[in-house]
Amino acid sequence: MLDMRKKILFLSLLLLLSLASGSCKRISNKNESESKEVILASFTVLANIISNVSKDEFIVRSITKPGVEVHGYQPTPSDLVNASSAFVFIDNGFGFELWAEKFVSNLKVKRITVAEDLDPIFISEDFYKGKPNPHAWISPKRGMLYVDILVDSLSELRPSKRTLFEENGKIYKDKLSKIDKEFSLFINNLNKDRRYLVTCEGAFSYLTNDYGLEEVYLWPVNAESQITPKRMTRTISLVKEKNVPSVFCESTVSKESQMVVANETGANFGGNLFVDSLSDDSGPAGSYIKMLEHNLDLIKKGLF
Numbered sequence: 001m002l003d004m005r006k007k008i009l010f011l012s013l014l015l016l017l018s019l020a021s022g023s024c025k026r027i028s029n030k031n032e033s034e035s036k037e038v039i040l041a042s043f044t045v046l047a048n049i050i051s052n053v054s055k056d057e058f059i060v061r062s063i064t065k066p067g068v069e070v071h072g073y074q075p076t077p078s079d080l081v082n083a084s085s086a087f088v089f090i091d092n093g094f095g096f097e098l099w100a101e102k103f104v105s106n107l108k109v110k111r112i113t114v115a116e117d118l119d120p121i122f123i124s125e126d127f128y129k130g131k132p133n134p135h136a137w138i139s140p141k142r143g144m145l146y147v148d149i150l151v152d153s154l155s156e157l158r159p160s161k162r163t164l165f166e167e168n169g170k171i172y173k174d175k176l177s178k179i180d181k182e183f184s185l186f187i188n189n190l191n192k193d194r195r196y197l198v199t200c201e202g203a204f205s206y207l208t209n210d211y212g213l214e215e216v217y218l219w220p221v222n223a224e225s226q227i228t229p230k231r232m233t234r235t236i237s238l239v240k241e242k243n244v245p246s247v248f249c250e251s252t253v254s255k256e257s258q259m260v261v262a263n264e265t266g267a268n269f270g271g272n273l274f275v276d277s278l279s280d281d282s283g284p285a286g287s288y289i290k291m292l293e294h295n296l297d298l299i300k301k302g303l304f
């Protein structure tokens with residue numbers, strides 16, 4: 001009888017221990033994911049670059065979702081709630097996120113603005129004349145600078161992980177460097193008469209500047225995606241005069257105006273380039289690398 005009691009007691013203890021260890025496991029898992037701090041980026045392209053530097057050290061999220069127009073985005077109350085619990089807010093700057101100042105003014109969250117460490121190219125026309133063109137990431141060469149800046153920024157946030165961030169950054173920059181070299185080679189072999197990039201938004205200045213293309217666009221910034229009759233006439237004349245083979249638009253705006261240019265000039269419509277936002281995972285630009293590959297591939301096919 002006593003043996004039986006001992007057995008029951010022993011089995012009960014075993015059961016308690018296994019339950020306790022199970023619940024410990026759950027608690028520690030929960031703590032692990034909760035203990036990871038959240039980096040909130042202003043847009044999907046930047047979030048993806050940060051993720052490649054951070055890997056598993058932080059949870060990285062974007063305020064704006066894939067496919068959304070970013071310049072004039074209106075943050076929602078849930079964006080504010082998410083941002084208030086974030087470890088740091090990282091934005092592009094150069095006036096890209098017109099909503100960012102007001103957004104962060106109500107929050108007690110650390111802020112890192114990548115453009116503070118970049119050299120700007122200034123917009124030369126219209127209302128935006130003299131302001132920095134914000135779209136620096138559109139050039140793989142500048143993309144590599146984003147990586148350097150983010151390696152430093154994340155290392156300052158978490159000094160013990162500097163080596164890890166540097167290693168992640170190096171692997172990622174090697175991929176960008178490959179894209180950079182391939183596109184440089186393409187442009188070097190491209191007839192000088194064909195080196196025109198005609199787009200809807202003037203978002204390609206860093207790409208055209210870095211690789212020796214002429215930039216032509218319908219409007220300077222997507223926040224005001226309207227073409228004036230004067231600019232339409234000028235674009236059509238230039239495309240005709242230079243015999244530009246293809247014109248392009250961007251994924252976050254209507255291609256209607258650019259189709260007018262294509263129809264009036266006989267140029268091909270070369271497709272939608274991605275600039276301000278990635279596509280969702282199933283689309284052609286689910287990551288920054290894929291976005292660059294997609295864009296440069298369309299440009300190569302269109303201009304060759």
Ligand SMILES: [Zn+2]
Nearest residue numbers: 201203222276
């Ligand atoms: Zn833009």
